[in-house]
Amino acid sequence: xxxxxxxxxxxxxxxxxRALKKLSLDELLNERITIVSKTPEKLGQSxxxxxxxxxxxIQRSGATSLPEALRLASNLEVAQVNxxxxxxxxxxxxxxxANKLLVMIDGRAVYTPLYAGVYWDAQNVLLEDIDHIEVVxxxxxxxxxxxxVNGVINVITKSARDTQGTYVSAAAGTFLxxxxxxxxxxxxxxxxxxxxxxxxxxGNPSRLANGDDAEDAWDMTxxxxxxxxxxxxxxxxxxxxxxxxxGAEAVAPGDLTLNGQNVLGRWTHTFxxxxxxxxxxxxxxxxxxxxxxxxxxxxxYDLDLQHRFPIGERQSFVWGAGYRLMKxxxxxSPALAFNPSEKNLQLFSGFIQDEITLxxxxxxxxxxxxxxxxxxxxxxxxxxxxxxWTPDERETIWGAVSRxxxxxxxxxxxxxxxxxxxxxxxxSEKLIALELGYRVRPAERLSLSLASYYNFYEDxxxxxxxxxxxxxLANHFKGEIWxxxxxGQYHVTDWWRLRAGYNYLNKNLWPHGGINVSPSIREGNDSxxxxxxxxxxxxxAHFQFDATGRYYSALTSPDVPAYFAMxxxxxxxxxxxxxxxxxxxxxxxxxTEFGTQQIPRGxxxxxxxxx
Amino acid sequence: xxxxxxxxxxxxxxxxxxxxxxxTSTVCTHHADAQTVSRETQLKAVLLYNLTQFVxxxxxVFSGSNxxxxxxxxxxDAFGRVLDDAVRGEKYNTRPIVVRRCQTIxxxxxxxxxxxxxSESSKLSEIISQLKGREVLTVGDFDGFVRAGGMxxxxxxxxxxxxxxxxxxxxxxxxxxxxxxxxxxxEIIRPEQD
Numbered sequence: 031x032x033x034x035x036x037x038x039x040x041x042x043x044x045x046x047x048r049a050l051k052k053l054s055l056d057e058l059l060n061e062r063i064t065i066v067s068k069t070p071e072k073l074g075q076s077x078x079x080x081x082x083x084x085x086x087x088i089q090r091s092g093a094t095s096l097p098e099a100l101r102l103a104s105n106l107e108v109a110q111v112n113x114x115x116x117x118x119x120x121x122x123x124x125x126x127x128a129n130k131l132l133v134m135i136d137g138r139a140v141y142t143p144l145y146a147g148v149y150w151d152a153q154n155v156l157l158e159d160i161d162h163i164e165v166v167x168x169x170x171x172x173x174x175x176x177x178x179v180n181g182v183i184n185v186i187t188k189s190a191r192d193t194q195g196t197y198v199s200a201a202a203g204t205f206l207x208x209x210x211x212x213x214x215x216x217x218x219x220x221x222x223x224x225x226x227x228x229x230x231x232x233g234n235p236s237r238l239a240n241g242d243d244a245e246d247a248w249d250m251t252x253x254x255x256x257x258x259x260x261x262x263x264x265x266x267x268x269x270x271x272x273x274x275x276x277g278a279e280a281v282a283p284g285d286l287t288l289n290g291q292n293v294l295g296r297w298t299h300t301f302x303x304x305x306x307x308x309x310x311x312x313x314x315x316x317x318x319x320x321x322x323x324x325x326x327x328x329x330x331y332d333l334d335l336q337h338r339f340p341i342g343e344r345q346s347f348v349w350g351a352g353y354r355l356m357k358x359x360x361x362x363s364p365a366l367a368f369n370p371s372e373k374n375l376q377l378f379s380g381f382i383q384d385e386i387t388l389x390x391x392x393x394x395x396x397x398x399x400x401x402x403x404x405x406x407x408x409x410x411x412x413x414x415x416x417x418x419w420t421p422d423e424r425e426t427i428w429g430a431v432s433r434x435x436x437x438x439x440x441x442x443x444x445x446x447x448x449x450x451x452x453x454x455x456x457x458s459e460k461l462i463a464l465e466l467g468y469r470v471r472p473a474e475r476l477s478l479s480l481a482s483y484y485n486f487y488e489d490x491x492x493x494x495x496x497x498x499x500x501x502x503l504a505n506h507f508k509g510e511i512w513x514x515x516x517x518g519q520y521h522v523t524d525w526w527r528l529r530a531g532y533n534y535l536n537k538n539l540w541p542h543g544g545i546n547v548s549p550s551i552r553e554g555n556d557s558x559x560x561x562x563x564x565x566x567x568x569x570x571a572h573f574q575f576d577a578t579g580r581y582y583s584a585l586t587s588p589d590v591p592a593y594f595a596m597x598x599x600x601x602x603x604x605x606x607x608x609x610x611x612x613x614x615x616x617x618x619x620x621x622t623e624f625g626t627q628q629i630p631r632g633x634x635x636x637x638x639x640x641x
Numbered sequence: 642x643x644x645x646x647x648x649x650x651x652x653x654x655x656x657x658x659x660x661x662x663x664x665t666s667t668v669c670t671h672h673a674d675a676q677t678v679s680r681e682t683q684l685k686a687v688l689l690y691n692l693t694q695f696v697x698x699x700x701x702v703f704s705g706s707n708x709x710x711x712x713x714x715x716x717x718d719a720f721g722r723v724l725d726d727a728v729r730g731e732k733y734n735t736r737p738i739v740v741r742r743c744q745t746i747x748x749x750x751x752x753x754x755x756x757x758x759x760s761e762s763s764k765l766s767e768i769i770s771q772l773k774g775r776e777v778l779t780v781g782d783f784d785g786f787v788r789a790g791g792m793x794x795x796x797x798x799x800x801x802x803x804x805x806x807x808x809x810x811x812x813x814x815x816x817x818x819x820x821x822x823x824x825x826x827x828e829i830i831r832p833e834q835d
Contacts, residue, residue, distance in 0.1 A: 043683065047726045050687040055695065058688055059803060059826055220829070263834070 043474070049524040060192065077396060077416035077428035078170070079467055079481030079515055081105050083163045085188070087529070090566045090576045092599040092612035094206050094231070094634070097150050099157060100183065101580060103165035104531020104562045105481070105515045109582070109624035112236045113246040114278045116150040117624045120167040120181030121485060122511045122537050123554035126624070130179035130436050130459075132170060136187055136270060138294050138312045139176070142328060143356050143375050144368075146177060146439035152288055152316055154252050154274060156211055156227045158197050161188040167515060168483055169414060169434035169463050176354075176377060176402060179434045179461055180485075189268075190215055190223035190258040196641050197227075203634020205614065207232040207247075221260045228253040235279070237620050237628040244627055248286075250276030264300040269293075284321030291315050304346060305339040324368070325361030330354060344387040348398075351380045358440065367446045378403040394418045406438035407458040425470040434461045442491060442503055450493060450501045457505045460488045475521040482514040490539065491553060495546040506544030507553070512536045530563040555590070555624070559583040574601040574610075582623070593621045606641040684803055685795055686724040689756060689780065692793070693733045695823035698753050699816055702776045709737045715749045715768065716758030718742055746771045757791065759783035765791070776816050787835035792817075793827075794835065806830050 050058065083102045093099040097116040101108045107124045109117045119128040129146035132139065133153070140153050163185050170182035194215040201209040209231035217223050230251040236244045254272035261267065275289035294312035301307070311333045319325040336350035354377040360368045383398025399413035414432035421427070435458040445452040467481040489505035496502065517531035535556055541547040562580040569575055579596040596617055601610035613633050615621065620628040693710055703710075710733040714720065720740075728738040733753075743749040746768050749757075755777050757768060762783050769790035772779060782795040787808045792815070794806040805827035812819050 043723060044726050046680075046683055047687060047723060050683060051690070051727065053687075055691055055822065055826055058684060058691060059805065061684055061802065 045524050046474070077394070077418040077426075077430055077467075079105060079167045079465065079479070079483075081165045081167075081479075081517060081531075083165065085158075085160045085162060087564065087566070088157050088160055088163075090574065090599065091564060091578050092576065092597050092610070092614065093157060094201070094209060094614075096153050096155050096157070096185065099160070099163065100165070101562065102529075102564060102578065103163065103183075104517050104529075104533065104560075105167035106165055106181070106183075107533075107556060107560065107582075110236075110629050111624045112244060112627040112629075113233050114151040114248040117555075118148070118150065119554065119556075120165075121483060121513065122535055122556045123180065124556050124624075125554050127441070128554070129439065130177070131181050131183065132176065132178035133183045133185075135185045136268075136294065137296060137310055137334075138292060138314060139330075139332070139354075140314075141177060141330075142316070142326075143358055143439050144326060144328075144360075145441045146436060149288075149316065149318070151248070151250070151276075151278070152274065152290055152318070154229070154250055155185060155187065156213060156229055156252075156254075158199070158211065158213065159187045159193055159225070159227065159256075161186050161192070167481065168430070168465050169412075169432040169461065176379060176404075177436065179436045179459070187256065187270075190225045190256045191260075193225045193256075194223065197639070199636060199638040201231075201634050201636035203612075203632055205234050205630050205632025206634045207234045209634075209636075218257075222257065223259075224255065224257040226253075226255045234630075234632075237630055239622070239626040239628065241620070241628070245281050246278050246627075248276065248278035250274060266296075266298045268296045268298075280321070282322070286318065286320050288316070288318035290317060301339070306337075308334075308336045310334045319361070322363060323366050324363060327359040329357040331356075341384075344390075346385040347383070348385075349380070349382045353378055360440075365447065368440055368444045369446050370444070373440065373444070375405050377405075392420055394420075402437070404437045406443055406456070407435075410435045410437060410458060424472070425468070428465075428467045428469075430463070430465040432461075432463045432465075434463065435459065436461075445503070450503060453503050456491075456503060457489050459490050459505070462486045476518065477520075478516075478518040480514060480516050483512070485511040487511070487539075488542075492541065492544060492547045494544045495548070504544055504547070506541055506547045507539050508542045509537065509539035511538075525568040527566040528563065531561070533560040534558065535560075555585045555587050557582040557585060557592075572603050574599070574603070576601075585624070588625075590622050590624060593618070593623065595621060606639050608636075608638040608640075610636045610638070612636065681797075681803070682719055683723055685782065686720050686727045688795065688803065688805075689724060689754065690727045690731060690738065692754060692778065692780070692823070693731075693738060695820040696754075696778055696812075697818040697820075698776055702753060703736065707736070709739045710754075711739055711741050711752040712754045712756065713741045713743045713749050713752030714756045714758060715743045715746070716761035719758065720756075750775050750777065752777055754778045754780060757781045757786070762786075765789045772815075774815075778812065778815070778817055785835060787811075787830060788832050790832065804828060806835060808832055808835075 081103050087102055088099045091102055097108060097118060100106055100118060105120060107119050111117055111126055115126055117124050117126045117128060119131055123130050127145045127147050133148045135155060140148055142149060166182040170178035197213040199211045211229035213225055213227035215225035232249040233247060235247045238244050252272060252274035256270035259267040271293035273291040277285050277287040279285050292312060292314040296310040299307045314330040317327045332354045334352040338348040341347050356375040358373050360371045362371050379402045381398060381400040385394060385396045387394050396416040399411060402410045412434050414430060416430040418426055418428040437458050438456045442456040443452045443454050464484045469479045471477045487509045490507035490509050492504050492506035493501050494504045494506060513535035515533050520528045522528060535558055537556060560582050564578045565576060567575045576599040577596060581594040582592060584590060584592045595615045597614045598616060599610055599612045601608055615629055615631045620630045622628050689712060724740050728740060731738045741752060749755045750772060757779060761768060766789055779791045780793045781791045786794040787806055790811060792808050792811045796804045796806055798804045807827040807829050809819060809829050
């Protein structure tokens with residue numbers, strides 16, 4: 031039995047050598063060192079439920095936007111609400127105003143203090159330039175920034191050194207009406223690399239519950255640049271920025287318009303393999319006008335520092351500090367207002383973490399804490415302890431205990447609307463999370479991961495009605511979420527790869543104190559069962575045949591029936607040209623993923639040149 | 642209601658604990674099998690073979706018209722069969738490509754590509770000086786390889802990929818012609834920059 035297995039692995043190696051030999055020199059240098067998960071080793075061994083989506087997997091999925099690409103992370107809940115709104119969360123509490131996720135694009139937190147969430151329509155990235163996306167479900171450990179309660183999404187684009195040359199793409203279709211992108215990468219001297227890009231798309235409207243046109247067609251135009259300077263082996267300087275503008279039609283009272291700009295600088299200094307220092311600063315402005323609701327102008331200034339160094343032979347210590355200033359300016363309306371309309375919010379944060387190797391290559395213990403101070407709830411301590419046991423090279427069992435908080439946002443404290451009023455004393459929502467996971471590579475070509483969790487929440491947001499008709503936000507809910515995430519990757523053959531994931535989630539919320547407490551509908555609408563897969567097939571004669579599919583069981587508050595949707599991509603590439611045909615949301619002419627509006631089936635064709 | 646909630650919670654706890662138990666038993670019954678060569682080593686092996694396609698050796702280095710192109714490994718061999726697999730059936734122009742494990746530096750001198758294992762790092766300057774005047778492309782993957790006079794070094798990028806560093810002058814001095822294609826994807830450095 032053992033002999034047969036080792037023969038198998040020899041065959042595996044031979045097959046993988048054959049596959050590698052088919053690659054060009056450029057492609058070889060673009061291959062990651064770690065196989066199957068393509069996870070940098072650091073993450074592969076980490077004691078958390080981390081998944082990595084690679085740029086190639088995004089290309090092969092036919093995704094046209096960042097949220098569509100995030101569907102490839104099976105540990106996320108991703109639902110399209112209408113043409114341009116998305117509900118994305120991890121481990122429950124999904125909603126268009128989901129507020130327990132930290133999302134970063136190249137280290138820049140895309141966070142609105144308005145509701146502690148993300149405006150997904152404003153987060154566009156040239157998908158071609160994404161190196162990989164790390165998705166952590168569960169409290170993201172102590173290292174990540176604020177709001178990493180139920181998960182962290184970290185979008186990492188390629189260094190300009192890896193995007194040299196020209197990329198041009200043009201697409202036209204039904205739900206995606208048209209899209210075009212162009213990027214050029216060049217050098218300035220021998221160690222400065224840059225790229226500039228521009229992209230634009232027009233999306234067609236979604237449909238109302240009765241099948242009528244929802245008249246929410248939208249478009250977005252974006253441009254940007256990135257420069258990577260390697261003055262020496264031990265120093266790296268990155269400078270990047272983006273600007274965007276667009277909007278969505280609305281039946282009444284008017285169209286949504288938005289725009290934004292951001293710029294980021296980062297310096298990394300490497301002292302040794304175990305020690306480095308990183309300093310990062312960014313400015314981000316995002317503006318939107320939602321007629322009949324609010325207008326918002328948010329300017330974020332952020333400075334972060336992180337330093338890692340070893341202590342003795344067995345400890346790796348990392349500490350960091352950050353400061354963020356958010357200047358938020360709201361244009362109030364009778365339907366929705368914030369008092370005060372303008373607010374400057376400061377966030378001070380610091381963290382320390384020590385990773386101790388108890389038994390070399392076998393047992394690691396990591397403990398750390400984050401300390402934050404925000405303007406609403408003051409000091410917040412978020413410690414975590416993690417243990418990873420690697421009985422052999424192929425498997426890791428890990429467990430973690432963490433505390434995390436979702437600090438108050440403007441909507442919790444300052445909202446004034448005819449239906450509900452915020453509470454100036456609104457407190458943080460608190461989580462104690464227990465996690466246990468197992469990661470294994472039973473064969474060279476197969477990797478599996480199981481992450482289970484038990485989350486206990488206190489002071490969750492509630493809507494209290496102390497006197498009839500007088501509804502106020504408060505912290506009068508407790509809750510627990512229990513579930514597990516199973517995911518795997520299988521390189522069936524050199525030309526066929528499969529990825530799949532299954533999530534099971536159970537949620538129970540109950541009132542605790544308060545008067546006439548009802549659950550806020552904002553606290554999420556989650557599927558109990560969720561399954562997704564991706565299949566990537568290289569066919570002969572330069573053809574590719576890829577498919578992704580996803581199943582979500584029914585939502586209950588409000589009701590959304592279960593659905594299974596599938597995307598299929600057929601592509602042909604030769605030298606610098608690639609032609610692809612993609613069908614999205616096949617099987618049904620339209621279906622609802624969240625709320626009431628329906629997402630129609632879509633087909634698009636795309637031509638890409640890379641030279 | 643309160644009792645019901647409590648019971649549900651209790652049940653969930655037990656489910657969670659059951660899952661723990663299940664996991665633990667899975668771990669205990671699983672036995673790992675034979676070791677496999679790391680992805681990194683596989684990539685390096687294929688890159689070594691690829692180098693033969695981007696470097697030209699003067700015809701005089703080969704003893705006959707059918708003499709093979711030899712990739713030598715000096716020092717501890719991390720590649721095992723992987724490198725042999727990578728070159729099997731491959732040709733340099735019309736010449737077959739073979740792998741030789743070199744016991745001595747002299748043996749290394751008769752190769753066209755010599756991969757110097759990190760086990761030889763302390764002897765590197767001696768190796769380089771003995772190879773002087775020979776048309777041997779030296780490749781290594783450890784710190785200071787190019788600084789000490791080596792020609793190509795495999796390094797790891799922060800994005801978990803392999804990068805090539807080339808001392809083009811050293812290759813030129815050995816009368817090797819390195820194609821522009823290879824130079825374009827590599828980092829061209831002077832020895833002191835390594």
